[in-house]
Amino acid sequence: MKASDARAFFASPESLALDDYLLLDYVFECQDDPELAAAHLCSEQSTAQWKRVDVSEDYRPRFAAKVLDLNIEPVPTGFSVPMPEFGDQQVHRCRIRIAHPHANFGPRLPNLLSAVLGEGAFFAPGIPLIKLLDIAFPDAFLSAFQGPRFGIGGIREQLKVFDRPIFFGVIKPNIGLPPEPFAELAYEAWRGGLDIAKDDEMLADPDWSPLAERARLLGAARRRAEQETGVPKIYLANITDEVDRLLELHDTAVAAGAGAVMLNAWPTGLSAARMLRQHTKVPLVAHFPVIAAMSRLPFYGVHSRVLTKLQRLAGFDVIIMPGFGNRMMTPAEEVRACIHACVDPAFGQLKPSLPVPGGSDSAATLESVHAQVGSADFGFVPGRGVFSHPQGPAAGATSLHQAWQAISAGVPVAEAAEQQSELKAALATFG
Incomplete structure (x- = not known):
């Protein structure tokens, strides 16, 4: 992914109608550019390829998950789990908040899990270790659920x-x-x-x-x-x-x-x-x-x-x-x-x-x-x-x-x- 493409996966909270998004807090560890890794994380769990070849279109404004906040911390001791196949490059631990449009999957729990805990999150390029720490649901999403009867x-x-x-x-x-x-x-x-x-x-x-x-x-x-x-x-x-x-x-x-x-x-x-x-x-x-x-x-x-x-x-x-x-x-x-x-x-x-x-x-x-x-x-x-x-x-x-x-x-x-x-x-x- 080019750096110019990566910026399309970043947004400020003020620029979004947050009732249309789930808020996801992850922590991940990477060795490459953390901002590029964060963009990959958003892309892979939402749009992935955001246009067809030779067609002038861009699905990112409607479907892309967006980075709202990214905190980067160097880790001198390397990955928290030994990963010798990645060598001894500098490791970054990143805490990230992502806004994910819930219209991508609707009020369907298997589809929600497939997005936020699926292939897109756990096989994002450059991110061998990741954990979903928290999730927040807007009222527009919660209204489709009955929750506990008693x-x-x-x-x-x-x-x-x-x-x-x-x-x-x-x-x-x-x-x-x-x-x-x-x-x-x-x-x-x-x-x-x-x-x-x-x-x-x-x-x-x-x-x-x-x-x-x-x-x-x-x-x-x-x-x-x-x-x-x-x-x-x-x-x-x-x-x-x-x-x-x-x-x-x-x-x-x-x-x-x-x-x-x-x-x-x-x-x-x-x-x-x-x-x-x-x-x-x-x-x-x-x-x-x-x-x-x-x-x-x-x-x-x-x-x-x-x-x-x-x-x-x-x-x-x-x-x-x-x-x-x-x-x-x-x-x-x-x-x-x-x-x-x-x-x-x-x-x-x-x-x-x-x-x-x-x-x-x-x-x-x-x-x-x-x-x-x-x-x-x-x-x-x-x-x-x-x-x-x-x-x-x-x-x-x-x-x-x-x-x-x-x-x-x-x-x-x-x-x-x-x-x-x-x-x-x-x-x-x-x-």
Whole structure:
């Protein structure tokens, strides 16, 4: 690309009708002219060849992605990932904001992903390393999406829980139980105060625990727990499968008593989630398999905040994400960025999704998770912390309420545990 051609891929924000564009923040590393690399990045993900040979035309004014800002930083230590095939030339790390016209693909998530995370971005000439850090949607684009059907408010209303986190529990062992003992564990946890008992993300419809039978027994156990406790409960059924089975599995689970359904969002795809959003009358919950494979490297792939925003756009009412602590290997600021993406008011008419930062949680971690989140608008999702409690699942669920009561009263959880056996056992076992 000639330097004169490259300038056509640069613009000032004031020169564009920004409601017609998505704003994309990338970081990339290159060795050649950073401005030329930036122009290639815009060209490859939008117009590529912008005219036919020997024809006087230029598609760039209408279709080209445009560089709005480019910050260039020399990197004395070379590429962030060893790339010996590129030699030892000077490496530049560039942060770039791009305006991409959304009319190029319309309100279609597979086409959006093909543009901003596809061949054009990850095979742009001269850019061996690149990561999409953030994406912003104008109201004109958001208006074509329904987003969450229930959102945080709808789920709180369904459960009649308005002043604390929503307590989930992953029934354990995760894939090792037939429906009968599985349902009994859920019942015990509901009886102790759990709001939502859920399938593990790896348990869907296997021979040893068929979804139809599991949902039938869990539905009956849920109704029994509701009658005994007087408060609503939810069984969250994992319906992840081949796309052509999703509606069938959804209908089976909900008819049997599942109050919400879970989908592994990225293995099945956002378009499948959007289809389910149109079909379902119960909350839709996202789990995070594959996300770490795309997001963990600092200068390659896609930031998990982008994936969270896209899940909200697709219509997930609840978004389970890698949470705080060493177990999940996710920086705290990244977890907070994903939580903010769930509730960010700059999302047009779309309702907020309930953020659920998870990973090896229990009553022993509730205090620190609440402090990191900064509000009570989150889901808390122990597994072992409820179902491996030494006094049983009911005590595990009770310990969550005891921890929250201490937090609400401004009392250290460890101090409150001295007077409450369930909480004391939880701290001793999981702390």
